[in-house]
Amino acid sequence: MLSNDTSRKLEHIVGGLSLEEEADHCTATRNYLCASFSTSRTVKKDFERNAIIKKEQAEYLKDYATRNHLWVSGLLDKDLYLTRGGEAEVYFGKDRHSVIKVNDAIYYATWLEFFNSITIHNLVFPDTTYTFLGFIETDGILKAVLQQPFIISDDQVDLKDVTQHLAFNGFENIKRNDYKNNTLGILLEDIHDENVVSNKGALFFIDTVFYTISE
Incomplete structure (x- = not known):
């Protein structure tokens, strides 16, 4: 969190x-x-x-x-x-x-x-x-x-784990690979399995696109 x-x-x-x-x-x-x-x-x-x-x-x-x-x-x-x-x-x-x-x-x-x-x-x-x-x-x-x-990938990323990780930080999955934090007014787009790396069971977000948005 x-x-x-x-x-x-x-x-x-x-x-x-x-x-x-x-x-x-x-x-x-x-x-x-x-x-x-x-x-x-x-x-x-x-x-x-x-x-x-x-x-x-x-x-x-x-x-x-x-x-x-x-x-x-x-x-x-x-x-x-x-x-x-x-x-x-x-x-x-x-x-x-x-x-x-x-x-x-x-x-x-x-x-x-x-x-x-x-x-x-x-x-x-x-x-x-x-x-x-x-x-x-x-x-x-x-x-x-x-x-x-540089993070070496040692396992395939499960997008369900990504959604759970982001939800823990206040980001709701609003459509496909896009997430929104309503409290902060932040949009996170295009989080697919090529933009996240798994290493030793931990997720590493290596490519992100954030926008500030209106409530």
Whole structure:
């Protein structure tokens, strides 16, 4: 069950408030965007307007990356390329204990939605925390570079166990692989067996898409 402290931080994210007590780059970047942009609580609506906002946020982030030394290079080894998911290129980490994910935030209407989602993931699933390393830009497209622990699967995932685990944390299965936490106002989408890994009887959520939503 989510702790009171975690629930409080999640409520702050949904409410568009900063998390000033956190010092990691992901939270700091989210806080930076929060200072100038409001958090959306509608999912996948008004794409035309949001596309303009997303471009504006990208320019903010480029400037932020320059001022805070968050442009990264030399992290991606083509020989360690693993796969391309729906929104990310995945590389095996040079440390052999992590994966590097290069994410273009295509699943999100704005960059603030993306950083909200990553920050929520880190609070709800700390065993698979994303470490935000910085940005790259390829062909004019801004991409976030994230590092995550590499979890070896040793058993098939039973989606009933996933539903039970999420229910324990307040998430109700609303349709197929989508879940909603009504108390916090958070939607978790597309949790299928490829986005969850089983290791030694424990479930590890490695790919999540969170949205903040209206009640």
